[in-house]
Amino acid sequence: MNAHSSDRFRDARTWLLARAAELRDRLQRVRSDLRREREPLPRDSADAAITLENDEVLEALERTAARELDLIHAAQERMEEGVFGLCIRCAGDIDVRRLRTVPYAPFCRDCGPGG
Ligand SMILES: [Zn+2]
DSSP states (O other), X not given: OOTTSXXXXXXXXXXHHHHHHHHHHHHHHHHXXXXXXXXXXXXXXXXXXXXXXXXXXXXXXXXXXXXXXXXXXHHXXXXXXXXXXXXXXXXXBOOHHHXXXXXXXXXXXXXXXXX
C-alpha cells in the first residue's frame, strides 16, 4: 500500500481484492471445464448435447466473471491514481451507498447505466 493512498476506501479495497481472487478462481475453473480438463465429452449423443448446453451456461458465466473482473481492475487502477469513488464521466462523487453496494461502480447515479 503506497503512502498517498487514503484509508477512506480500505473496505472497498479489501472487497475488491477478495472479489477479484474469487472471480479469477471461478474463471480458472470454468475455463478448465470448457477445455474438458476434468471430463471428456460424453460419447452418448444425448449426454453430449447436455454437456454442450452446459458449455453455453459456462461461457455465459465466463463472460460475466471476466466483465466483472475488468470493472474491478479498472476500480483498482482508479484507487492507485487516487480517483477512486469519482465518476469517470462527470468526476462527481459517487454516492457512498452506491459504492458500498457496487464498489467498482465507475459512474455516479446520474451518469450510470440505467440511472
Ligand atoms: Zn457522473
